[in-house]
Amino acid sequence: MRDARSELTRPIGVRLWLSGGWLMLLACAAIFAPWIAPQDPLAQDLFLGRMPPFWENGSEAGFWLGTDSLGRDVLSRILYGARLAMIVALVAGTLTCLIGASLGLIAGFYRGWPDRIISRFVDIWMAFPPVLFAILLIAVLGTGLTSIIIAIVIIDWTRFARVIRAEALSQSAMDYVASAQVAGRARFGTMLTEILPNVLPTIVALLTLEMGIAVIVEAILSFVNLSISTDSPTWGGMIAEGRISVHQAWWVLVFPLITLFLTVLSFSQLGEGLKDRFDPVLR
Amino acid sequence: MALLRAILVRLLTTAITLFGVAVIVFVVIRVVPGNPIAMMLPPGATEADIARLQMQYGFDKSIFEQFTIWLSGVVQGDFGTSISLRQPVSLLVLNRLPATLELSIVALLIAVLIGGTMALVGTRFRDTGAEGAIDMGAGMALSIPDFLWGLVLILLFGVLWPVFHISGRISPSLDIDFTTNFYLFEALFRLRFDVLADLIGHMFMPAVALAIPLAAIIAQLLKQSLKETMHLDYVTLARTKGYAERTVITREALPNAILPTLTLVGVQFTFLIGGTVIIERLFSYEGLGNMAIDAVINRDLPLIQGIVILFALIFTLVNLVVDMMYVVLNPRLRHA
Numbered sequence: 001m002r003d004a005r006s007e008l009t010r011p012i013g014v015r016l017w018l019s020g021g022w023l024m025l026l027a028c029a030a031i032f033a034p035w036i037a038p039q040d041p042l043a044q045d046l047f048l049g050r051m052p053p054f055w056e057n058g059s060e061a062g063f064w065l066g067t068d069s070l071g072r073d074v075l076s077r078i079l080y081g082a083r084l085a086m087i088v089a090l091v092a093g094t095l096t097c098l099i100g101a102s103l104g105l106i107a108g109f110y111r112g113w114p115d116r117i118i119s120r121f122v123d124i125w126m127a128f129p130p131v132l133f134a135i136l137l138i139a140v141l142g143t144g145l146t147s148i149i150i151a152i153v154i155i156d157w158t159r160f161a162r163v164i165r166a167e168a169l170s171q172s173a174m175d176y177v178a179s180a181q182v183a184g185r186a187r188f189g190t191m192l193t194e195i196l197p198n199v200l201p202t203i204v205a206l207l208t209l210e211m212g213i214a215v216i217v218e219a220i221l222s223f224v225n226l227s228i229s230t231d232s233p234t235w236g237g238m239i240a241e242g243r244i245s246v247h248q249a250w251w252v253l254v255f256p257l258i259t260l261f262l263t264v265l266s267f268s269q270l271g272e273g274l275k276d277r278f279d280p281v282l283r
Numbered sequence: 284m285a286l287l288r289a290i291l292v293r294l295l296t297t298a299i300t301l302f303g304v305a306v307i308v309f310v311v312i313r314v315v316p317g318n319p320i321a322m323m324l325p326p327g328a329t330e331a332d333i334a335r336l337q338m339q340y341g342f343d344k345s346i347f348e349q350f351t352i353w354l355s356g357v358v359q360g361d362f363g364t365s366i367s368l369r370q371p372v373s374l375l376v377l378n379r380l381p382a383t384l385e386l387s388i389v390a391l392l393i394a395v396l397i398g399g400t401m402a403l404v405g406t407r408f409r410d411t412g413a414e415g416a417i418d419m420g421a422g423m424a425l426s427i428p429d430f431l432w433g434l435v436l437i438l439l440f441g442v443l444w445p446v447f448h449i450s451g452r453i454s455p456s457l458d459i460d461f462t463t464n465f466y467l468f469e470a471l472f473r474l475r476f477d478v479l480a481d482l483i484g485h486m487f488m489p490a491v492a493l494a495i496p497l498a499a500i501i502a503q504l505l506k507q508s509l510k511e512t513m514h515l516d517y518v519t520l521a522r523t524k525g526y527a528e529r530t531v532i533t534r535e536a537l538p539n540a541i542l543p544t545l546t547l548v549g550v551q552f553t554f555l556i557g558g559t560v561i562i563e564r565l566f567s568y569e570g571l572g573n574m575a576i577d578a579v580i581n582r583d584l585p586l587i588q589g590i591v592i593l594f595a596l597i598f599t600l601v602n603l604v605v606d607m608m609y610v611v612l613n614p615r616l617r618h619a
Contacts, residue, residue, distance in 0.1 A: 123296070124303035127595040129557035132575050136587065139579045140314050216428050220561050223430075224576055239434065243565070246442055246449075257434050261427065268426035 016273040019266035026263060030082040038062055039073035041080040041233045046071055050249040066251040068241055074251060077233035078259050084227075084234055085263065087145065088218045092152040093211035099153060100160025101203050107161065108168025109191045118161060125158045134217055138226045145228055148221060152214050159213075160206055167199045205275035212267025219260055235260050286610065293606060297599045304595040305357075305588075309350050312584050340366065340585075353588070362592075363585035367578070372589035376571065380593070381464035382452055383563070383570035387556050389467070389486055390493035394555070395548070397494065398501025405502065406509040406532055417502060424499035429558045433492035433565045440488055448485045450567035457481055489566045493558050497551050504547055508540035515539075542612060549605025553598040 029036070039062065048071035051060045059066065065074040107118040134151050141147035171177065172195065180190045221227040222236030223243075235256045242253025337343045340363075341352055356363060362372035405417040424432075441449035453459070453466060459478055461469045467486070470478040512518060513536055521535045522528075560572030567573070571590055578586040 120299070120303070123300050124307065126553075127300050127304050127598045128591070129560050129572075129594045129598075131557060131560040132572070132579075132591060132594065135560075135576055135579045136308075136311065136591070139582065140311055212426075213428075216430065220430055223561075224564060224580075226580075243434070243437065246437065250438070250442055253434070254438065257431070257438070261431055261435075264428070264431065265423070265426050272422070272426075 015269045016277075019269040019273070022262055022266045023270070026082050026259075027086060029079045030086040033076075033079045033083055037073075037076035037079045038064065039076040041072065041076040044070040044072055050245070050252075052249075053251050053255075065255045066249065068238070068252045069245055069249070072233075074238070074255050077238055078235070078256055080233040081235045081238065081256065082259075084145070084232070085215050085218060085260075088148060088152070089211035089214050089267070092149040092214040092218075093207055095149065096153045096156045096210055096214070097160055097203060097207040100157035101164045101199075101206075103157065104161035104164030105168050105191060105195065105199070108165040109172055109195055110187070111169075111172075115165070118165070122158045122161055125155075128155075130155050131220060134221060135224060135226060138221055143226055143228060148218055148227060151221075152217050155217070156210060156213065159210065160203070163202060163206060164199055167202055168195050171195050171198050202275070205271045208271035208274060209268055212264045212271070215260070215263055215267070289610070290607070293603060297603055300599055301592070301595055305354070305592055306350070308588055308591045309353070310346065312587060313346050313349070340364075357592070362589040365578075365583055365586040367581040367583040367586070372585050375574070375586065376589050376593055378464055379569065379571045379574050381466075382568065383556075383559050383572060385465060385467045386486060386490060386493070386559055386563070386568065386570060387552075390490040390555055391497070391548075391552055393490055393494035394497035394501060398498035399505065401498070401502035402505035402509060403532060403537075405506040406513065406536070407529060409510055409513075414506075417506070421499040421502045424495050425503075427496075429492045429496055429555075430561050430565065432495045433489065433562055436488040436492055437565075446484075447487045449488065452482070452485050452569045453478070454481050454485075485566075485568070489559075489562045489568055492565075493555050493562055497548070497555055500551055501544060501548060505540065505544045508543055509536050512536040512540045542609070545612070546605060546609055549601060549608075552605075553601050556594070556597060556601070 045067075048060055048063065048067050049069050051063050051067040051071075052058055053066040053074075054064050056066075063073050063075070065078070067073055068077075103118050107115040133155050137151040137154060138147055141150060168191075177190060177194055180194050181187075185193070218227060218234070219236035219239065222234035223240045225237070225240065227234055227236060238256040239253060239260070242249070242251075242256065246253050334343070341349055344352070353363065360373060362376070364370065365372050365375055368375060401417050401421065405414045408414055437449050440447045448454070457478060459466070459475070461473075463469050466478065467482050470476075470482060509532065513532070518531060518535050521531050526534070559570060560575060562568070563570040563572040564576050571593070575587065575590040575594075577583075578590060
């Protein structure tokens, strides 16, 4: 049994490094996009439409991963698209985490009527198809970066609330919480100093997973053309265009898809890896 | 008696949840900027025209009044009239529902088949490289959402090796005079194998895309339960009686290990149904989800309301059925 455990932890180390490495690379691409992108991501040139990537016949120098039907450089658009993806991942992920985890903590620790109200809302939220809810919210809020972030927070706070509530409930039943109370600590103080540190590893792991989900939600919204303004480069928008012209120009779909695939995989592997790292039972 | 009471409480909470969904959708939708009525009319329509249509659709009343009117209609099965399609919402939604139900059920079957096989094989060859490979495959499948699997499938089976249709539900050239919209079931029933083949050719990729994450969950959880059961005394007894390992797993361990998986599959099935919205869009499959996205883009308030409520109803019904199945199948709860 012991041996099996140590077997399991080794690949986790490699996974953490690989996924962390990819995300670092992406963060650099997002920050330095204006300096490293070989072309202007918005520049159209109909004479350069649907040029294949550099190793294929008929490719055009300087357009490494080919061009889309309007002659825009695929590589440059992926690099600029990383900006939006990273902002959404960081901001929407963090806000969702703050709101959802706070509500979950309150519900699980105080129980009683706060728990009843929060849990009822979670039940109602679970009855919505999330993608439809997101699209509906964007229709209401209007397109744009702020709308996307608000929509993700509104849809996904329950993901944190559910898990953290359950964790806080089981932590509250522990002896150390009772002794903190006996020692005369205020309820709110106990929640912050005793419960929160113990659920923090779960929160961090969930946050990492949520960042991946936020990237996907943004991609889905830009896929149905409801993200930010239509001409700014987004991975989802590129995928939507690539889906239409997949028989004429596969590269328009394949490269943003690979980027999105690796990004989502990295976030989730990082989250899983952190969860295993932090889990006192597994450790 | 206790069972009856539990069921009643459950039905009541279901009703409250549905009511909550209705209220939230209603309020959220009415904050929509952009006048849906103005979009229906040709340019040059007068203020009077707009006012007349607003009255016709009830948009001139307060949100509370609109809600009571809408709710009293819903109770009688009247969900209003679609603004963009100018037909009763109930009719439109019921016409599309079979397509989405068929897709979801086929996806569920595929998930159970793949996930179950992976769990059984993983248990049979536990603590070997085969189990490791299954764990890795399931972990990967779980990390990637259905939307991305759909795109990967399009590349594999639509472009690289084009064997399946990448869009639509059925080829328009096909001459069918079916009485229901449950094409798949009706084709089976009428033994129209040409139609059946065409339907499967269209449904294969969206169904598999929806099934992959669920299959991974089933594989992981069922394998874990099976492996725990394999240590129990009665399983050891069966083994000492000389049963083959395969028989021990399927006949002795499986019936006892399946309950936790069943509950989880219920919850996950609602996620799968939720996933049809974007998957139908991706594959231009003419179901409820695809219509929902069009309704949002066209700001068709009555239609959006109808579809969201229907989805919520399906979700809560699935959860209800799973809970009941859990009670019926679990002897400890049945006799409590």
